[in-house]
Structures are given as C-alpha cells and as structure tokens.
Amino acid sequence: MNAPVASPYTLPVTEAKAMRHIISILLENEPGALSRVAGLFSARGYNIESLTVAPTEDASLSRMTIVTTGSDDVIEQITKQLNKLIEVVKLVDLSEAPHIERELMLIKVRATGKDREEMKRMADIFRGRILDVTETTYTIELTGTGSKLDAFIEALDKAAILETVRTGASGIARGERVLRV
Amino acid sequence: MDSGTNGTKLVAPELTGAEIVIRCLEAEGVEYVFGYPGGAVLFIYDELFKQDKVKHVLVRHEQGATHAADAYSRASDKVGVCLVTSGPGVTNAVTGIATAYMDSIPMVVISGQVPTHAIGLDAFQECDTVGITRPCVKHNFLVKDVRDVAATIKKAFHIARTGRPGPVVVDIPKDVTTARCRFEYPESIAMRSYNPTVKGHPGQIKKAAQLILDAKRPMVYTGGGVILSDASVQLKRLVKMLGYPCTNTLMGLGGYPATDPQFLGMLGMHGTYQANMAMQHCDVLLAIGARFDDRVIGNPAHFGSVPRKIVHVDIDPSSISKRVKVDVPIVGNVREVLDELVKLLDGQTGKIDQRALKAWWAQIDLWRAKDCLRYDRAAMIIKPQFVIEKLYEATGGDAIVTSDVGQHQMWAAQFYKFDKPRRWINSGGLGTMGFGLPAAMGAQFANPGATVACVTGEASFMMCMQELSTCKQYRLPIKIVNLNNRYMGMVRQWQQFFHGNRYSESYMDALPDFVKLAESFGHVGMRIEKPTDVEPALREALKRKDDLVFLDFITDQAENVYPMVPGGKGISEMILAEDL
Numbered sequence: 001m002n003a004p005v006a007s008p009y010t011l012p013v014t015e016a017k018a019m020r021h022i023i024s025i026l027l028e029n030e031p032g033a034l035s036r037v038a039g040l041f042s043a044r045g046y047n048i049e050s051l052t053v054a055p056t057e058d059a060s061l062s063r064m065t066i067v068t069t070g071s072d073d074v075i076e077q078i079t080k081q082l083n084k085l086i087e088v089v090k091l092v093d094l095s096e097a098p099h100i101e102r103e104l105m106l107i108k109v110r111a112t113g114k115d116r117e118e119m120k121r122m123a124d125i126f127r128g129r130i131l132d133v134t135e136t137t138y139t140i141e142l143t144g145t146g147s148k149l150d151a152f153i154e155a156l157d158k159a160a161i162l163e164t165v166r167t168g169a170s171g172i173a174r175g176e177r178v179l180r181v
Numbered sequence: 182m183d184s185g186t187n188g189t190k191l192v193a194p195e196l197t198g199a200e201i202v203i204r205c206l207e208a209e210g211v212e213y214v215f216g217y218p219g220g221a222v223l224f225i226y227d228e229l230f231k232q233d234k235v236k237h238v239l240v241r242h243e244q245g246a247t248h249a250a251d252a253y254s255r256a257s258d259k260v261g262v263c264l265v266t267s268g269p270g271v272t273n274a275v276t277g278i279a280t281a282y283m284d285s286i287p288m289v290v291i292s293g294q295v296p297t298h299a300i301g302l303d304a305f306q307e308c309d310t311v312g313i314t315r316p317c318v319k320h321n322f323l324v325k326d327v328r329d330v331a332a333t334i335k336k337a338f339h340i341a342r343t344g345r346p347g348p349v350v351v352d353i354p355k356d357v358t359t360a361r362c363r364f365e366y367p368e369s370i371a372m373r374s375y376n377p378t379v380k381g382h383p384g385q386i387k388k389a390a391q392l393i394l395d396a397k398r399p400m401v402y403t404g405g406g407v408i409l410s411d412a413s414v415q416l417k418r419l420v421k422m423l424g425y426p427c428t429n430t431l432m433g434l435g436g437y438p439a440t441d442p443q444f445l446g447m448l449g450m451h452g453t454y455q456a457n458m459a460m461q462h463c464d465v466l467l468a469i470g471a472r473f474d475d476r477v478i479g480n481p482a483h484f485g486s487v488p489r490k491i492v493h494v495d496i497d498p499s500s501i502s503k504r505v506k507v508d509v510p511i512v513g514n515v516r517e518v519l520d521e522l523v524k525l526l527d528g529q530t531g532k533i534d535q536r537a538l539k540a541w542w543a544q545i546d547l548w549r550a551k552d553c554l555r556y557d558r559a560a561m562i563i564k565p566q567f568v569i570e571k572l573y574e575a576t577g578g579d580a581i582v583t584s585d586v587g588q589h590q591m592w593a594a595q596f597y598k599f600d601k602p603r604r605w606i607n608s609g610g611l612g613t614m615g616f617g618l619p620a621a622m623g624a625q626f627a628n629p630g631a632t633v634a635c636v637t638g639e640a641s642f643m644m645c646m647q648e649l650s651t652c653k654q655y656r657l658p659i660k661i662v663n664l665n666n667r668y669m670g671m672v673r674q675w676q677q678f679f680h681g682n683r684y685s686e687s688y689m690d691a692l693p694d695f696v697k698l699a700e701s702f703g704h705v706g707m708r709i710e711k712p713t714d715v716e717p718a719l720r721e722a723l724k725r726k727d728d729l730v731f732l733d734f735i736t737d738q739a740e741n742v743y744p745m746v747p748g749g750k751g752i753s754e755m756i757l758a759e760d761l
Contacts, residue, residue, distance in 0.1 A: 027374070028374055031323075032311060032315075032323075035312070035315065036315060039315055039316055043316050073502070076502065077499060077503060080498050080499035081499050083498070083499075084497070084498075084499055086319070086320040086340060086372075086374060086375050087374055088374060089373055089374040181373060
C-alpha cells in the first residue's frame, strides 16, 4: 500500500511523460522581471530549454518565449506560478494549438579548398544566407525550427564548425489567435 | 497640477523622499513600525522623530522586527510594517520575511539602500536587497526616483493585503530619501498585471454544493486561508448547518471553535487520530484555504490511494492540484465563496443522507475513543502537555498564544483549544525557531489589553531572547511559558525514533539561569519544578498584569509528541503513544 518515498520532502516520481512546451509571456518591461522568471524556474526545479526576451512594439511590455519540458502536472504548475508573478500580464502555452516557432542561428564554418563550394551548397539547401566571407571562413545565418538548425549542424563535418550561436525559439500562434493586452 | 475653478492653483507640497515615506505610512493608517535604525535610513528616522502619528518600536535585532510586524498582522488583520537599514539590516530581516511569505502574512518591509550612485560598487553596508529577498517575497521594489516613492508604497500595501497575502519589500536608496518632489498619495491603484480573483465561479460553487450534499462520509478541512480572509463566522455557519465533522491545520486553528463537538482537532503529522483517520477515509473532502502540504497529508500517493471527491477553495490557483488532484477547484476569496456556498445550501440540507452521516459519526466516535492525546497525568515530573492544559484553564481559553517551533509548538496546538481566530500565532510553514517572543510583542501591540502568552522551549527562546530588552522598553506584560526539557525536543524525538537514539548535538548544555536572565532585563522570573506548582505559578503570573513573567517549567526530558506520522508515511499510519 505504501509507495516508497524517502522523506516527506520527496514527491513520488510521476511516471507521466514529460512533453516539450513553448510558453509565451507578456510581462512588464521592468528591471528585475527577467530574474523573477528565471529565479522561479530554478527555485522550483523546472527545466528551461531556452528563453528569449525583448521589448514589444509597446515599449512598456516585453515578450518572452520559454521552451520547457514537463509532465502535464508540472506544466500546469509552471503556468500558474508564472501567472502569480506580479509583472506577468498574460501568458499562453503555444503548444496547446497550432503555432509557428522560429530560431535564428549564426554559424561560422571553415571554408577552404574543396569544402568551400560544399559549404555554399549546404547553406543553399537549408536556405541559409552567407553573411560574412573570409578566405578561410563563411558565417552563415540560418532561421527555422530548432530541429532544422540541429539538422544543419548534423549535416556538416564537425571539424568544420568553428562557432555557433543560437537565439532560442520565438513563437507565435497561427491564425486569429493573438497574445496582447 | 489641477487648477481650481476660481483660477487659483492647488499645488501639492514638495517633500523629501523621507517625508513622503512617513506620509504614506500615515495615509495607510499605520500605527506601529517595527524597526532598527542605520546609515541608509537615517533621514527616514529623522522624519519619524518629527511626528507622532506613526509610532516606532525599537527592536534589538531586525529578525525581531519582522516577526513582530508579522504577528502584529496575524493578531489584527492589518498590514505589519518594518523599517530596516541596508546590508546587514536586510539580511537579518530575511528570516522573518521568509517566515511571513510561507504563511501568507501581509507585511511591508521598507529597507534603506546605499545611494543610487553607489549601487553595484560594493559600498559599505550594500547588498542586493531585491535579489536576496526575491524568492521569499510576494513582490519587491527598488525605488530609484523620488517621484515613484508614493506610488510604490501604495502598490506595496495593495499587493501585500490583496489576493493571497504576503510580504512586500520596498528598497529605498539614501539619496532618494533626500531628493524632493510634490507629494500626493494615490487614492487607488490599478495594475494591469495584478488582478487576483475574488469571487468564486458560480458554476463551480454549484457543483461543490451538490457534491457536499451527496456525501456519505464528509469531511471539512480548513487552513490559514479561513483566518486570513476572516471567514470563521461563515465556516461555522456552514459546518453547523451541514452537521459535518471539521478539522483545522496548524495554521487554521481557531478558524473553527475547538470546543465544538463537530471539531475533530488538528490534523497532520501531529494531528489527532480521529482527524487523520477521517481525512483518509472520507468520501467527500471540502478543503478550504488549505494547501495539502507535506506535514498535513504525509505521502500524497498513500493519500491518493483511497478514492474520494475533493472540493478545494483557495485564492491562489497554484495551490490547487499542486500536491493532490482535486475534482472541483474554486478559485476565490474564502469568505466570499463560503458566503455563496451557505446561500446555496441553505434549505437544502434535508437532502443529506442522515443515516450515512450517523454511521460516519459513529465511526468517528470510535476513533475518538482512542483518546490519542492522553498522557501520564499522575507523573511526578512536569509533563509539558499538563502545562498547556493548565495555561488553557488559567487564561479561560482566551489568551493570544504565540509559539516557537518544536515539540512545545505541537503541544500548544494540541492542548490549547482555540475557539476564535487570530489567537494562535506560530510559524507553520517555515518553522522558524526564535519566532515566539518577537511575535508575542507584535501581538501585544495589536491587542494592548489582551493576555499574550508565548509558549516556547529553551532552545527556540535563546534564538531571539535579546527582545526581552524591547519588552522592557515598551512594558509588554507577556507571559513566557518555557517548556524546558534541556533538549531540542523535536530533534531529539526524531533521533530517538529514526536515528537509533543517537542524540547528535540535540542536548542543550550550559543553559542560563532563566530566572536570573529575566530579572537582569528587569522582568519577573519563576522556576517551576513540581506538577503541583504549575497552576499556582500560572495564576500568579497572570495576576501580574503589568509584568513580563518568565515561567521556566522544568519538564520531562523524555516526553514525545503523539500521535506522529513518520516522514513519507500516509496520515492514517500514525505512531500512537501506546505503540511504544
């Protein structure tokens, strides 16, 4: 009858499957608002896969996109706890409905000899743009879903990759649904 | 500013930031500020000095200021206010802020900060107040412009007292307290990002009412939310009209009258047998302003192994379905929701299955017959439970009782029968040793004529005993009931049960002579060693209406708190005194 629980502080391990969720938040563009959100995730042991934030067309508001993973219960707690933050105006779990998500990557690759042409071809296939060229390198801009960016990295020779920088996902709902005040 | 119709300009006066702080407190109707001065708040203290509407209580350590302000709020329903300086002033206050946060107590802490130009330069007595307090406040602010002081303080009070209450910190740099601007205290505040739900959803309340009426084995379980929303009248009406059993959490004691036959006592880790059994075996549970925490339901998997329908009323949506899945969630202010429920159920109670209810009460009476709180009343040494029983009798059950944390706290909760709310003041969530004495000060300030007793243990007491000096300065006639067992009793109890009697560092060696200690602060001290002396000593202490009396009861070292739900067990898996 007893589930094996080590201490009253240990919640029973839920076997519910952790799913990836993308949460969009409108919050007051105030100093400290970001640290409140980040602090909440670390204090309560939630995962953050990525977090992006920037002011919106209304400078008093910031729009944040958080990619996280968790069971339904955990995601419910995350959204409730986020809503409790005084600076959070509105939020939506984009993954509940059709949505678009995009991430930007800048990647610097070795482009010498016969690889130089190959790199150019790869960038074209993935609809990347070459932003900067030197005699030995290309810097490529690539936009897409996280998995597309992953796929591009996979397609390259590891040794050719000099540097990557990714923004993390931004998301928006499809169709008429909007997140605004 | 506005121009009057006759063309004269009505201009608000220009004040310094420090003046504005005091004027805001005045506008909020703040009677007492608990605090301790220091460099960063000197200008605010200067303004305090120049007026007499807002009274200042000088504590001896900032932790005492926060606990006193917190208990002032718990014992009144007003917002507690403290004022501390930057750096160590704030870090000392953190324990008290976290205590208030865990128990959802409305409090505003105003802290000084180094001047804005020095922030971030590791200035003397600088700390990142907003950063340090962020995880243990409902909200906090750093005010960098004197023009924001009034609106920020208005917001702070608004946030502290509305929704699920909690502490709010307002950090004010020193140069902001000297800068000037026009002062007008905003009459109201609108925040697009903060609008807590107050009214419960009518459809959900209707569903709840139906479940409640259909119950065969009902149980009402209520917590601190009933106290915080001043809903004890509504709760009593509801429970009385239904004829259902009711239990309170540690934070909820006094929410339902403890001497009423429908009250089953406190539930949880040290709850009564009948309350825990009824909680486990009910078929419909009405949870009101409580949060199913680990000390209440023990192992949630064990609790969830029995099917039952749960209605959960709470103002904080994140408290609902956090540890236990519920069937009918109702987000709203407890008092408003109870009002609606009572209205809906009025005249419907004929639908209750009285036969089933009678059988359920018969079962509960069997559990009650275990008499789980009994102890050896014939003992030759003082039993701690006996002291609390006598305290209850001597005070006519009408004292405000504060406590520290540990065994004495549990005995006070079990044996002092609280019939009214805001009479039982303890650190339930954070479990802060050292809370009791400063809390008694705050409670006494909120209720000048009332009997305030601080039930404590020698270990807890010594964590904030410097406040004896504050008690002398303000002539606070607190009765300190020290259950002195020369151990950190609760630690010792766990070590006895779960660590093979290895009493690692839980023995209190080199204790002071508490009688002399009390006397050295100008108070009255009494040492009581025989059971027959307990009641006379308490009566003598209560007769001394103007004195703080420290009653040092030398109690049984080996006594344990029963019943006990061991960590990780279900609440029906209690250790009872007879099991050992």
